[in-house]
Amino acid sequence: MLEQLITSNTIKAIQKLYGVEIKENLISLQNTRPDIEGDITLVVFPFLRMSKKGPEQTAEEIGSFLSENVEEIESYSVIKGFLNLVVSNNYWLNFFNENAVIPTYGYRETKDEDPFVIEYSSPNTNKPLHLGHIRNNLLGWSIAQILKANGRNVKKVNLVNDRGIHICKSMLAWLKYGNGATPESTGIKGDKFVGDYYVRFDQEYKKEIATLVEGGMEKEDAEKNAPLIKEAREMLKKWEINDPEVRSLWEKMNAWVYEGFDVTYNRMGIDFDKIYYESDTYLLGKALVEDGLKNGVLFKKDDNSIWCDLEDRNLDQKLLLRGDGTSVYMTQDLGTAEQRYDEFHPQKLMYVVGNEQNYHFDVLKIILDKLGKDWAEKIHHISYGMVELPHGKMKSREGTVVDADDLMSEMFNTAKTTTEELGKIDGLSEDEANGLFRKISLGALKYFMLKVDPKKTMLFNPAESIDFNGNTGPFVQYTYARIQSIIRKSADVGLNNYSIQHNVPLERKEKELLKTLSQFSEVINQAATTFSPAVIANYIYSLVKEYNSFYHDFSVLKEENKDKALFRVALSAFTSLVIKNGMALLGIEVPNKM
């Protein structure tokens, strides 16, 4: 690889010129700015201490050494402390000839190693999936894919929150107001159907509170004493002691929800290696707490509740078991973390969860550490920002929640009308056309969500956000489709045999393209280390822009020199391969025509 080559020879140069052995991390290489001649640039400021000379002279000396001793370096120029190196055509052609025909170019082979376990999605079974889940799902799936492409062994898991008071609320509402209706009888998707009863509970509950307050009760008391909430709590208790009626209702309603979720996940292209249910895991963690109490790591208060003192870490105390012995969210998470560690012996335990839970995960790690679990450090919270709407955040009470299914349908329709307006569906069967609309609409949505740095809060404007021009999924897809068209036509003009060893002079834009293409696997590595699909999206975008610019300036099929024409077909094909492999990491399909 070019960077390794320059790095090792720079070390030699410093040794030879200044008699000092330097470490690799002192060497900083970057792409040469487009307006300056050169392919790769070495920053020489860090070496001034050794050379005891000015930046220009130091750069000059190193440049002269490199161009004399490294075959691949053709020439160099110095601007201030920046040494710009020109790499020979031969180097780029070799790179091209060796890699352009590898279908999995850019990907590493998966190692047989301890896995990276990544949990994402984690829905509640009382509400349908919304825009926030979309970001979570797409991030989790894509990060898993990127890690795999970087050679990691990955396990995708989902922990479904299928029990608790909120689930009982929808169950109770269905019993009271449902009149035996089902998703089948109403034609409503299962998760939406159940979600509607959750909303209904809330409405009726609020009415009861209002009545009680009118009768002179304090609001807080009314909230605790409204008949409905009491009934819901009763139901939860019955659930916990395995009351057969409650359990069977619970199973029936959850099955409806899962049916609905499956539809949404499938449509989104999201999947998991393993699904856990909180109803199976919510009692885990109690044993850990008991042990901690014995060891004196945890302490008990007068009401028998058990706590962890975090004051030595500048944090508050954290409750782990209530006075009545029941557990809280943290307790369960301690338990599931241990379970997952025992099950997988992972290198990393990752959780894709919104940044409002940063504190929770900090505390989780600290407590596990205090409990003496040396694997606590393997826990990694992939924290992402919320998706906001133009008028603030999504609030179910204000009806501003953007539903996942609705959004996908809307995008599908937009893709359809736009494509039809552009007259691009001529000759396609209905199935083909629908498949195309699906690819384009999901491509637009996924690219839009994933091109933003996961850590950042992002704004989603339903009316304007999803564009098909500029830095978008369809823009990338379009470039891909156009290249496929060239490849199809290349046979007609006798240019189909382009998988040969090429040896042609390179135009500047061709060289730039090759340079960018050569960076693909390093980009994957960077995306994998930073857990950021945005790195991939930005890379693909710059590649596509470069290709489009090349395409505009140079003929491929009409080039008169046949060697050059063959090379350009092959270069186009290689570019489309990288586009395809890159988009696959974002879960985006690329169409052959659009």
Place this chain on the structure above:
RNA sequence: GGACCCGUAGCAUAAUUGGAUAGUGCAUCUGACUACGGAUCAGAAGGUUAGGGGUUCGAGUCCCUUCGGGUUCACCA
């Protein structure tokens, strides 16, 4: 109040993790071979990177501070 995060052009966002003159898209304005597919390309305009101080060869990036915004500190999950 304590802790953590964020602030880049009208809007949305990049910046190789401390490197050169802060890139790109949308919107606005101007242009492009009678198209190898115009969902494209080329160009113009738009910035004191919230304000101030510091660290150094070099700061959007690190430190301090002020202002503005967010999250969290639950016997909810």
